[in-house]
Amino acid sequence: MKRTADEIAKMRRAGRVVAEMHAETRAAANPGVTTLDLDTVARAVLDRRGARSNFLHYRGFPAVICTSPNDMIVHGIPGDYVLQEGDILSIDCGAIVEGYHGDAAFTMAIGEVSASAQRLIEVTERSLWAGIEQLRSGTRLHEVGRAVQDVAEKAGFTVVREYVGHAIGTAMHEEPQVPNYWPGTGGPMLKAGMVFAVEPMVNAGGPETRVLDDGWSVVTADGRLSAHFEHSIAVTEDGPEVLTLP
């Protein structure tokens, strides 16, 4: 769906709130802090900016951020987990401003992490930017996944198949989906005004996933690390505009 300049302006404002939630949770995510503490930090940003959460109550989700440490890929529920030196942590969150949504995620190191963990984080972020580069009028949507997969697999990692990116606008998850791999067809032709959340989930080991008994937390089937980066991006006449940057 194509959005007007006015709609994209609202999504840019929502995106700025998400970027602020990222900055403040990142600063607070130190050894000894619980993931629930980080949810409190993010809620304060939403309150201060007069924005609403698109995560809270989504299919019953109890928090405004997802916190997914180590082998957890996505959808972790903030709770009493205490961050430890050497962990990696993925934080995913969103905001609604005047009915328009932003959605973005990042993975960070808690203190000093292994070189291999650091490399996974860097490659996953690089795969996101390779995908974003494809969001140009006249390109087909599935080139995003091809670019993401190429970066991740050349580094010796794998991309998750079961969870994907999405269009975003007046709902967080709109059609079409944005796979992080080449699905075999080019997909829809991109046009200025379309807005997508691109969100590669990259695993150090195999791509297989498993959902924990809480019904939310998605972990790697082999127990190895996973990283997740996401931005919301508008296709413009001048190329991709990332809406969830500060």
Ligand code: MG
């Ligand atoms: Mg997200």
Ligand code: MG
């Ligand atoms: Mg998303």
